[in-house]
Amino acid sequence: MIKKASLLTACSVTAFSAWAQDTSPDTLVVTANRFEQPRSTVLAPTTVVTRQDIDRWQSTSVNDVLRRLPGVxxxxxxxxxxxxxxxIRGTNASHVLVLIDGVRLNLAGVSGSADLSQFPIALVQRVEYIRGPRSAVYGSDAIGGVVNIITTRDEPGTEISAGWGSNSYQNYDVSTQQQLGDKTRVTLLGDYAHTHGYDVVAYGNTGTQSQTDNDGFLSKTLYGALEHNFTDAWSGFVRGYGYDNRTNYDAYYSPGSPLLDTRKLYSQSWDAGLRYNGELIKSQLITSYSHSKDYNYDPHYGRYDSS
Incomplete structure (x- = not known):
């Protein structure tokens, strides 16, 4: 079992806002230089993917979305x-910086690079992709480029969706955003996705024992956010999300030993922010906390007994 927890507090004198809204005819981005600016003024090659794009592409994972981006x-x-x-552009995976609402992703693969295979597609409302080095802004992690996944929804209302596909794929999603008075906005989301998958290793050739089983995936997600405008200049937010995933895979196996072919991942993230948006200066303070538990186990014995 692997446990991870991180606490991050950041303050900037520019508006690094997760609420990248189209307030002008030119799309605004926040990732390139850590402040909100029109995309046409960004020198680095920039691509913006909206939730409408994701739905139109019928993407079932974050990786499906990223595969469509140039240089990825x-x-x-x-x-x-x-x-x-x-x-990105032939650089190492450890040289690609992945952000969630402007905060570094606390879910790395075995190589230390970002692994987005477990991140729920239901949470993604927008993707800002900067290709090419941004080390001057973000450090050595951004030699290849930056991917900023934004979870904040811009449009009020309620949506219910369902989808089915091959390999017994099914997905159910409910989300709503409502105004509470003139100054408060609440967003809630719940998602369930499941697929039986397919046999990842052909003919089940893993070790001395064949594993001719399908390698499925199950994900359950909850998300909530509260935003409030205290004055015309001051605003704040509290946001949290969590997901419970189960993945089956083909592991090396010999008779007489446990078959560790199931991964169970629990992850939760919380952040709160206070923002000042004045005429001459913009500033934002964000505190973020994330925690995850990662198990690999034999389902015949359970997570706590592999004897």
């Missing part, structure tokens, strides 16, 4: 939920 290569050990790596 994705390697993955099978289907949904299997370990993946991101490469």
């Amino acid at each position: 290569d994705i390697t993955q050990n099978g289907g949904s939920g299997q370990l993946s790596s991101i490469f």
Whole structure:
């Protein structure tokens, strides 16, 4: 079992806002230089993917979305939920910086690079992709580029969706955003996704024992956010999300030993922010906390007994 927890507090004198809204005819982005600016003024090549794009592409994972971006290569050990790596313009996977609402992703693969195979597609409302080095802004993690996944929804209302596909794929999603008075906004989301998958290793050739089983994936997600405008200049937010994933995979196996072919991942993230938006200066303070538990076990024995 692997446990991870992190606490991050950041303050900037520019508006690094997760609420990248189209307030002008030119799309605004916040990722390139850590402040909100029109995309046409960004020198680095920039791509913005909206939730409408994701729905139109019928993407079932974050990796499906990233595969469509220029200069991006994705390697993955099978289907949904299997370990993946991101490469931009031929750089190492560890040189690609992945942000969630402007905060570094606390879910790395075995190589230390970002693994987005477990991140629920239901949470993604927008993707800002900066290709090319941004080390001067973000450090050495951003030699290849930056991917900022934004979870904040811009449009009020309620949506219910369902989808089915091959390999017994099914997905159910409910989300709502409501105004409470003139100054408060609440967003809630729940999502369930499941697929039986397929046999990742052909003919089940893993070790001395064949594993001719399908390698499926199950994900359950909850999200909530509260935003409030105290004055015309001051605003704040509290946001949290969590997901419970189960992934089956083909592991090396010999008779007489446990078959560790199931991964169970619990992850939760919380952040709160206070923002000042004045005429001459913009500033934002964000505190973020994330915690995850990662198990690999034999389902015949359970997570706590592999004897």
